[in-house]
Amino acid sequence: MIPVAAALDALFALTAPLDAEDVPLARASGRVLRVPVTARRDQPPFPASAMDGYAVTDDAAPGAPLRVIGESAAGTAFVGRVGPGEAVRIFTGAPVPEGATRVILQEDVTREGDRVMPAADAFGSGTNIRPAGADFSAGHGMAPPRLLRPNDVALLAAMGAGTVAVTRRPRVAIIATGDELVLPGDAPGPDQIYASNTFGLAAHLSALGAEPRLLPVARDSVAALSTVLSLVDDADLVLTVGGASVGDHDLVARVAGDLGLDRAFYKVAMRPGKPLMAGRLGDAVMIGLPGNPVSALVCGHVFVAPVVRAMLGLGAEPARRLVAPLAAPLAANGPREHYMRAERTEAGLRAFERQDSALLSVLGAADALIVRPPHDPARAAGAEVPYLPL
Numbered sequence: 562m563i564p565v566a567a568a569l570d571a572l573f574a575l576t577a578p579l580d581a582e583d584v585p586l587a588r589a590s591g592r593v594l595r596v597p598v599t600a601r602r603d604q605p606p607f608p609a610s611a612m613d614g615y616a617v618t619d620d621a622a623p624g625a626p627l628r629v630i631g632e633s634a635a636g637t638a639f640v641g642r643v644g645p646g647e648a649v650r651i652f653t654g655a656p657v658p659e660g661a662t663r664v665i666l667q668e669d670v671t672r673e674g675d676r677v678m679p680a681a682d683a684f685g686s687g688t689n690i691r692p693a694g695a696d697f698s699a700g701h702g703m704a705p706p707r708l709l710r711p712n713d714v715a716l717l718a719a720m721g722a723g724t725v726a727v728t729r730r731p732r733v734a735i736i737a738t739g740d741e742l743v744l745p746g747d748a749p750g751p752d753q754i755y756a757s758n759t760f761g762l763a764a765h766l767s768a769l770g771a772e773p774r775l776l777p778v779a780r781d782s783v784a785a786l787s788t789v790l791s792l793v794d795d796a797d798l799v800l801t802v803g804g805a806s807v808g809d810h811d812l813v814a815r816v817a818g819d820l821g822l823d824r825a826f827y828k829v830a831m832r833p834g835k836p837l838m839a840g841r842l843g844d845a846v847m848i849g850l851p852g853n854p855v856s857a858l859v860c861g862h863v864f865v866a867p868v869v870r871a872m873l874g875l876g877a878e879p880a881r882r883l884v885a886p887l888a889a890p891l892a893a894n895g896p897r898e899h900y901m902r903a904e905r906t907e908a909g910l911r912a913f914e915r916q917d918s919a920l921l922s923v924l925g926a927a928d929a930l931i932v933r934p935p936h937d938p939a940r941a942a943g944a945e946v947p948y949l950p951l
């Protein structure tokens with residue numbers, strides 16, 4: 562058994578960022594920017610009005626009437642110059658005409674025909690002019706790598722980027738193994754159960770920006786497993802689930818080995834997730850996950866997600882850890898790093914009573930995995946502990 566950190570390092574050593582592809586900006590959210598984007602012009606490109614009102618010169622004063630000489634609308638500027646005693650009707654976002662040094666709000670004037678009279682309090686609230694480049698200047702850049710969120714997409718649009726270069730989505734083949742498995746929606750025999758963890762893994766991978774493909778369930782025979790493993794095609798990452806332990810029907814190591822798996826490690830000092838296996842299988846990274854549903858999904862957080870992020874070009878980093886106090890004491894930990902299903906409460910982290918790795922109902926109720934290092938001593942309520950947010 563190797564420590565979790567060593568296993569993760571071994572996986573990172575097998576992993577390289579995938580190449581980039583151009584996508585239209587409208588499809589860029591959730592993707593990872595790979596090439597810098599640079600604004601070609603200032604935003605706003607001209608001094609712009611922040612309010613609906615009247616553009617006036619420095620000479621304008623309360624009670625002094627002004628003649629309205631034209632209009633500047635967003636998209637159609639007033640052509641010409643505003644002089645003393647004059648005003649230009651202006652709207653939010655419109656270019657401020659030459660000569661104007663402030664915009665007074667339409668609520669703060671009285672208008673009769675082509676005359677406006679600023680009220681006493683019309684000059685209090687700043688100039689109401691956004692200078693050219695107030696948001697960003699030409700040359701402003703967005704640097705890669707960056708996981709593009711909706712707000713980034715808006716900024717890229719404002720910078721004029723119609724397409725962006727992003728990492729192509731990692732293709733992930735997911736193979737469930739076992740005679741006992743049927744797909745949800747199918748009719749299980751009396752000795753069968755529904756395949757579950759593969760669906761959770763696929764959902765997690767989609768959320769990470771990968772492209773999961775659920776392959777047919779491999780039955781517990783060398784022939785069936787070989788056949789399904791031959792379907793992985795052009796996958797960047799192959800995940801098998803189950804058949805990783807020491808039972809007579811646990812065939813993954815043997816079959817993957819026959820197919821040329823260059824094994825990096827087998828068995829990790831963690832709980833759940835001990836019989837984890839990984840290596841290179843052809844052009845793909847292969848991770849053999851344990852079958853117990855919680856084991857597979859916890860390994861999804863601890864190993865699969867960081868590998869996918871590395872493939873996306875986001876760097877080789879372990880899953881993000883936070884620290885919080887315990888709401889209740891914990892007994893001493895054993896020799897394996899324990900990822901305890903827990904909930905975040907106002908009083909702190911509370912581990913669930915039942916930590917069996919078969920219990921998806923407990924994992925479903927959890928929003929944190931408390932990380933207990935090997936041989937961590939007993940911890941009192943209030944002790945600060947690391948956890949992975951779920």
Ligand SMILES: Nc1nc2c(c(=O)[nH]1)N[C@H]1C(S)=C(S)[C@@H](COP(=O)(O)OP(=O)(O)OC[C@H]3O[C@@H](n4cnc5c(N)ncnc54)[C@H](O)[C@@H]3O)O[C@H]1N2
Nearest residue numbers: 737756757758759803804805806811835851852853854856
């Ligand atoms: N004698 C020993 N037995 C076991 C050991 C051990 O060290 N010595 N390790 C235990 C641990 S820890 C784990 S974890 C499991 C891992 O077993 P496998 O990876 O070989 O998984 P299976 O035996 O195929 O399945 C275990 C369990 O999970 C269910 N399963 C499998 N795939 C799915 C799926 N896609 N969806 C839902 N449930 C699934 C399967 O029905 C079994 O109940 O081994 C322990 N045993």
Ligand code: MOO
Nearest residue numbers: 833834835856918
């Ligand atoms: O390691 Mo197993 O994954 O504890 O249940």
